[in-house]
Amino acid sequence: MKLEIEHLRKEYGEKVALHDFNITLEEGIYGILGPNGAGKSTLMNLLTDNLKRTSGNILVNGKEILSMGKEYRAMLGYVPQQQGFYEHFSAEGFLKYVGKLKGCSNAELKKQVPELLASLNLYEKRFEKIGSFSGGMKQRVLIAQSLLGNPKIIIMDEPTAGVDPQERIRIRNFISQIAENRIILVATHIVSDVESIAREILLMKNGRMQEKGTPSELMRKIQPYIYEIQIDSQQQKEVMETYLVSNVRQGIEGIKVKIITKVKPEQYPHMVAPANLEDVYLYYFEHKTSNPTSTNV
Numbered sequence: 001m002k003l004e005i006e007h008l009r010k011e012y013g014e015k016v017a018l019h020d021f022n023i024t025l026e027e028g029i030y031g032i033l034g035p036n037g038a039g040k041s042t043l044m045n046l047l048t049d050n051l052k053r054t055s056g057n058i059l060v061n062g063k064e065i066l067s068m069g070k071e072y073r074a075m076l077g078y079v080p081q082q083q084g085f086y087e088h089f090s091a092e093g094f095l096k097y098v099g100k101l102k103g104c105s106n107a108e109l110k111k112q113v114p115e116l117l118a119s120l121n122l123y124e125k126r127f128e129k130i131g132s133f134s135g136g137m138k139q140r141v142l143i144a145q146s147l148l149g150n151p152k153i154i155i156m157d158e159p160t161a162g163v164d165p166q167e168r169i170r171i172r173n174f175i176s177q178i179a180e181n182r183i184i185l186v187a188t189h190i191v192s193d194v195e196s197i198a199r200e201i202l203l204m205k206n207g208r209m210q211e212k213g214t215p216s217e218l219m220r221k222i223q224p225y226i227y228e229i230q231i232d233s234q235q236q237k238e239v240m241e242t243y244l245v246s247n248v249r250q251g252i253e254g255i256k257v258k259i260i261t262k263v264k265p266e267q268y269p270h271m272v273a274p275a276n277l278e279d280v281y282l283y284y285f286e287h288k289t290s291n292p293t294s295t296n297v
Contacts, residue, residue, distance in 0.1 A: 001026065001027050001060075001061065001152055001153075001181070001182075001183055002024060002025070002026055002059075002060070002061055002062075003024070003025040003026075003047075003058075003059070003060055003153060003183050004023075004024045004025075004057070004058070004059040004060075004062075005021055005022060005023050005024075005025075005047075005056070005057075005058055006022055006056055006057040006058075006059070007020050007021075007022060007055065007056040007057065008020070008021040008022070008043070008046060008053060008055075008056035008057070008058065009021070009053065009054045009055045009056050010042050010046060010051065010053055010054050010207075011054045016207055017039055017042040017207050018039045018042050018043060018046070018207045019206075019207045019208045020056075020208075021039075021043065021056070021207075021208075021209060022209075023202065023209070023212070025183050025185070026183065027179075027180075027181055027182060027183055028179060028183065028184070028199035028200070029175065029176070029179045029184045029186065029194070029197050029198050029199055030183070030184065030185050030186070030198060030199060030200050030201075030202060031186050031188065031193070031194025031195075031197075031198035031200075031201045031202070032185060032186065032187040032188070032201075032202045032204060033188065033189065033191065033194065033201055033202070033203050033204070033281060034187075034189065034203060034204035034205055034210075034285065035189055035205065035285050036189065037206075038189075038204040038205050038206065038207070039204050039206070039207035039208070040157070040187035040188075040189075040204055041081060041157055041158075041187065042207070043187070043204075044078075044081075044155050044157045044185070044187055046058070047155055047185070048076060048078050048155055049065060049066070049072075060072060060075065060153070070103075073102075074102070074103065074149060074151070075151055075152045075153050076151050076153050076154075076155070077146035077147055077148070077149075077151035077153070077154040077155070078146055078154075078155050078156075078157075079142050079143055079146045079154070079155070079156040079157060079159050080142070080157055081157040081158045081161060083135075083138050083139070083142060085130045085131075085138065085141070086130075087129060087130050087131030088129055088130075088131060089129065089130055090126060090127050090128060090129055090130070091117060091122055091125060091126050091127075091128065091130060091133075091141050091144075092113055092117065092126040092127060094130060094141060094145070095109075095113045095116065095117070095141070095144055095145055095148065096109050096113060098145040098148060099112070099113065099145075099148045099149070102148055102149050103149070104148055104149050108149070109148075112147075112148055112149075112150075113148075114126075116144040116147055116148070117144065119144075119174065119177075120140040120141075120143060120144050120174060121140070121170070122137065122140055122141065122144070125137065135162045135163055136163040136164060136167030136170075136171075139159065139160065139161075139162070139163055139167070139171065140167075140170075140171065142159075143156070143159065143171065143174065147178065151182075152181070152182055152183065153182070153183045153184075153185075154178075154182055154183070154184045154185070155184075155185050155187075156175070156184065156185065156186045156187065157187050158187060158188055158189075159171055159175070159186060159188070159193070160172070160188065160190060160193055168190070168192070168193065172192070172193055172194075172196075172197060175197060176196075176197040179197070186198070191277045191278045191280075191281050194277075195215060195276070195277040195278075198214075198215060199214070200212060200213065200214055201213065201214070201215055201218055201277070201280075203218075203280075203281075203284050203285075205284065205285060210284050211284060215277050215280075218277070218280045219275040219276065219277065219279070219280060220275075221280075222260070222275050222279060222280055222283045223272075223274075223275045224262075225260050225261055225262050225283065226246070226258065226259075226260060226272065226273045226274070226275045226279055227258070227259050227261065227264070227265055227270045227271065227272060227273055228256055228257065228258050228259075228270065228271050228272075228273040229256070229257050229259060229265050229268040229269065229270045230251070230253065230254050230255070230256055230257075230268060230269040230270070231254060231255050231256075231257060231268055232254050232255065233255065235255075235268075236248075236255055236257075239257055239259070239268075243257075243259040243260070243261055243265070244259060244260040244261065244282055244283075244286055245257055245258070245259055245260075246258040246259065246260055246278060246279050246282055258273050258279075260279055260282055260283055
């Protein structure tokens with residue numbers, strides 16, 4: 001299975017929401033990270049053909065999706081960013097309804113619906129109205145409907161938006177479990193959603209691909225700029241204003257601050273600190289303007 005995106009562009013009048021986007025995806029989980037307005041949702045809507053592209057190609061195994069019609073839609077599962085339900089439906093009723101819209105047979109739905117509800121810990125709630133569900137439960141229903149028909153390409157736009165940390169972990173683990181023989185794209189601005197499960201990370205900003213690579217490759221690129229410094233409470237304000245700060249913790253000997261900087265912080269006791277994906281996110285998407293000479297990131 002191969003999904004190829006070639007020179008994809010989307011314009012809204014004079015505004016360019018996506019610039020000349022190119023990538024080839026094979027089976028596995030891909031995290032698309034970026035701040036709000038980065039172009040993640042625009043890309044998702046182009047891939048699901050909910051938006052008309054300005055130019056470019058989207059190919060599945062060498063075939064343009066616009067020429068595939070129902071064949072492509074049958075291969076596609078989609079978790080939208082916004083929750084939209086008929087809230088008087090039960091969870092089971094909603095899945096059967098969506099399944100029929102997808103063209104699933106009664107036999108398929110009889111097998112798939114209970115399996116999906118059980119996998120997402122919703123089976124005991126299957127007859128309850130969706131309107132009574134928590135935000136996390138609704139999100140799991142959305143994920144369940146995306147898997148009806150056993151699609152080979154699954155696109156998830158902010159799949160953990162508005163859910164609590166425990167629910168986020170449950171959803172992340174489930175995404176990892178269903179990844180075999182599928183291409184899964186997870187667009188998010190929450191680093192922990194994809195840090196441990198993604199084959200590759202795509203970093204987007206202002207409608208452009210800033211960088212891409214495996215989590216370890218991206219962390220290695222910024223490793224030379226990650227330090228932990230030791231300060232006292234009187235120095236904390238100055239450090240917070242000067243440096244791009246990744247973490248602050250209270251130690252026995254004082255406050256320890258993890259910073260991202262291309263200039264070694266010689267004025268403080270310091271040591272090299274291990275980089276993580278949150279540091280990668282900060283490096284590419286956050287900037288310090290109060291002392292650009294010191295941070296220079």
